[in-house]
Amino acid sequence: MRTRSFVAGAALGLLFCLSVRTAHADPKAEVQQKIKEGMENYDLMDYDNAKKALNQAIDKGKKGKLDKDPVLARAYLDLGIVAFAVPDQDQAKSSFASAVKIDPKIQIDAAYKSADLARLLDDVRKNGGSASIDTGGPSTGSDLGESVDCKSVKGLQHTILDSGKGGVAQTMEATLGSDVKATKVSIMYRPEGATDFVEAQMTKQGDCKYTGAVPAKGMHGSVVHYYIAVYDGGPKPVASSGSAGSPNIMELTAGGVASKADTEDPIGGGGTKVSSGPSEPSGGSINNGVIAGGKAPRVMFTVAGGTGFGYVQGLTEGGNMVHSCCVGASLVVVTPELAYYINHKVSIGVAARVGVPIGANVDGHATAAPGGLLRVRYTLSESGEGIRVMGQAGVGFIRNTIKLDNGMPGMDTDIVAQGPLLVGAGIGYAKRIGGAIYFVADAAALAGIAVVKTLGTSTLTNGVGADMSLGLALGF
Numbered sequence: 001m002r003t004r005s006f007v008a009g010a011a012l013g014l015l016f017c018l019s020v021r022t023a024h025a026d027p028k029a030e031v032q033q034k035i036k037e038g039m040e041n042y043d044l045m046d047y048d049n050a051k052k053a054l055n056q057a058i059d060k061g062k063k064g065k066l067d068k069d070p071v072l073a074r075a076y077l078d079l080g081i082v083a084f085a086v087p088d089q090d091q092a093k094s095s096f097a098s099a100v101k102i103d104p105k106i107q108i109d110a111a112y113k114s115a116d117l118a119r120l121l122d123d124v125r126k127n128g129g130s131a132s133i134d135t136g137g138p139s140t141g142s143d144l145g146e147s148v149d150c151k152s153v154k155g156l157q158h159t160i161l162d163s164g165k166g167g168v169a170q171t172m173e174a175t176l177g178s179d180v181k182a183t184k185v186s187i188m189y190r191p192e193g194a195t196d197f198v199e200a201q202m203t204k205q206g207d208c209k210y211t212g213a214v215p216a217k218g219m220h221g222s223v224v225h226y227y228i229a230v231y232d233g234g235p236k237p238v239a240s241s242g243s244a245g246s247p248n249i250m251e252l253t254a255g256g257v258a259s260k261a262d263t264e265d266p267i268g269g270g271g272t273k274v275s276s277g278p279s280e281p282s283g284g285s286i287n288n289g290v291i292a293g294g295k296a297p298r299v300m301f302t303v304a305g306g307t308g309f310g311y312v313q314g315l316t317e318g319g320n321m322v323h324s325c326c327v328g329a330s331l332v333v334v335t336p337e338l339a340y341y342i343n344h345k346v347s348i349g350v351a352a353r354v355g356v357p358i359g360a361n362v363d364g365h366a367t368a369a370p371g372g373l374l375r376v377r378y379t380l381s382e383s384g385e386g387i388r389v390m391g392q393a394g395v396g397f398i399r400n401t402i403k404l405d406n407g408m409p410g411m412d413t414d415i416v417a418q419g420p421l422l423v424g425a426g427i428g429y430a431k432r433i434g435g436a437i438y439f440v441a442d443a444a445a446l447a448g449i450a451v452v453k454t455l456g457t458s459t460l461t462n463g464v465g466a467d468m469s470l471g472l473a474l475g476f
Helices: 002-024 027-043 047-063 070-085 089-102 115-126 260-264
Strands: 163-165 170-176 184-191 198-201 203-205 209-214 223-231 239-241 248-253 284-287 290-293 299-311 327-341 346-356 369-379 386-396 398-408 411-418 421-434 437-449 458-461 463-475
Touching: 027 047, 027 070, 047 070, 047 223, 047 248, 070 089, 070 115, 089 115, 089 239, 170 184, 170 223, 184 209, 198 209, 299 346, 299 398, 299 437, 327 369, 327 463, 346 386, 369 398, 369 421, 386 437, 398 463, 411 437, 411 463
Parallel strands: 163 248, 411 458
Antiparallel strands: 170 209, 184 198, 184 223, 203 209, 223 239, 223 248, 284 290, 299 327, 299 463, 327 346, 327 398, 346 369, 369 386, 386 421, 398 411, 421 437, 437 463
16 A cells, blocks of 8 residues: 555656646747737836836747747847837837847737838848848948948947857947947946946947957856947937847856856946936936946835925914014924836825924924825936926925014914915925935925815914925835
């Protein structure tokens, strides 16, 4: 009996192992699932998550040795469709080029086909699947010789590298036509597992040739994402081969062995680390000619503190008349806020404004000024950092402390309450200071409108105040 039980158990165990192995031995199915997930997000106009899923599909295809499989071509094609909708014409063209190189006859599904998309795919197909921004010149790359005719080169030309050796520096070459003005040409690379792109500047050799390398410390993992960007002194690339949202994928084979320290810090001495920020949910913001990688946060939690003042009138909460004094102080104001980013520029959130009256000595004065606000913010910069404007509305109290003209000694400072309808606007500034932490500053005006004269034991008046605050925000 024990023998039969042992045999049955062993058979079941073997069957389980075989089923698990089979489940994990089908990378093509995993790629197809990620493609489906990506296009479902595209249908919902969630382009950031659509890009993320499709890039994951491409990574899985590379790891599963599906480099020449039509399923990987479909992933690239759909990534191009998403990029076209953003819109990012260069990224769409690069993705279409990668798709055509795998499957020259690939077509756009009828559900997503448009005249403009079809025209772009045809243009890429006619140029033999070139991923260059301008395909008017000859394709060049690592096999480029010094005999290249620079007069015939147009745009940025680079032959995409599909593979490299792990732990060994990877040299790259590109040519740049005279029709593109450049102050800097850079390789932007991101090792597997990293969230940030790293910059390695290329050196000009001759009239149009540029050379550079991804250092050995950056060549670890199974794949490295990279693209080449050309800058003309401005914050955005004027030409590129690949992009932060749709980078070229270089598969790594066995080679040199990177040390543990190298794996933990792939950029030590190998380039300039570029940090990600909240500005661009698509995974890459641009600042001073350097592109930031990593996914931007969708949710931001902020705690800010500061002070305020306001114009007051009418009666105080103690029943005293406001005479010659018209400016009161709200010395301590604390404002926690939770915001959701609809896109890299626009966020909507809820905030609690809590003022703490200080200095009042009239019997029975209030001890807090709570309020709840709905806030909508718009960031002026494409990076999502820098100057941002805000509109806000809600309910609650604004309370300012004032000195009474006719008060008695020891009872000469009272509080004026405004509200309960709160409406206002403001201007602020946000700056990423490291990781997912941001420094924020706000100057906001807030009007209290007395839609009712009293609320509980509080006498309410009309008035307007201003808050100035500093704080820290955490993105996730």
